[in-house]
Amino acid sequence: MDAEGSRCMRGGERAKKLAVLVAAQSLLVAVCLAITLYAYWDLHQLGSGDDVHIQFDAISEILANATLHFNHIRSRNMMNLADKCSNKISVNCTGPYVLYMDVCYKSLDREASGILRLGVVGRAAPLCTFNLEASLEACRGLHSITYLQAGQEAALDLRSTGRFKIKNVTVGLSYLLGSRCEY
CATH class of the missing domain: 2.60.120.40 (Jelly Rolls)
Structure with missing residues (x-):
């Protein structure tokens, strides 16, 4: 039982680490998307109005x-x-x-x-x-x-x-x- 309990504990720790990794990756993707949208919006607002x-x-x-x-x-x-x-x-x-x-x-x-x-x-x-x-x-x-x-x-x-x-x-x-x- 102790061996199986230890295996269950390690599986739970791995699941927590995986969840943290997935959350960090999702946050990074969201930040990149926000920066891209901000840059696109800024360029779109300028349009060709600044071009001569x-x-x-x-x-x-x-x-x-x-x-x-x-x-x-x-x-x-x-x-x-x-x-x-x-x-x-x-x-x-x-x-x-x-x-x-x-x-x-x-x-x-x-x-x-x-x-x-x-x-x-x-x-x-x-x-x-x-x-x-x-x-x-x-x-x-x-x-x-x-x-x-x-x-x-x-x-x-x-x-x-x-x-x-x-x-x-x-x-x-x-x-x-x-x-x-x-x-």
Whole structure:
């Protein structure tokens, strides 16, 4: 009986140790989960509000050789439209930017070709260009990295040969250094 009683005591001690170990492990998992949720919530609250960016709603019905006029701004931070004509973007931060677009276009002539250009207002040379090939109808995602200085105004132009039409375009411009705008 004593041997079995001792075995029962040791089994009870092992069960207590196992229960303490499981409780400690569960507590550690709960703490890790709480930290993860806190970090996620903190990042989610910041969202893209700290990023320097501007994003426009879709622009429709643009014919050849025109500057794109932005109808509405979907979201913005430290950028805005520079004029009442809604065709110039004003930037507050010097640095690299990503210009991205979704473009649906149509050539009305077989020989038509076009170029979408982002340029600084007052300068002849564009910062970046996108070629649009002749086709009955096409939709493409376009992007480029470009460099803008604080206080500059930029505009998007369509230059084309032949009859060329942009059916709609969504445009965004994001600062590559996130929320750092030191210049």
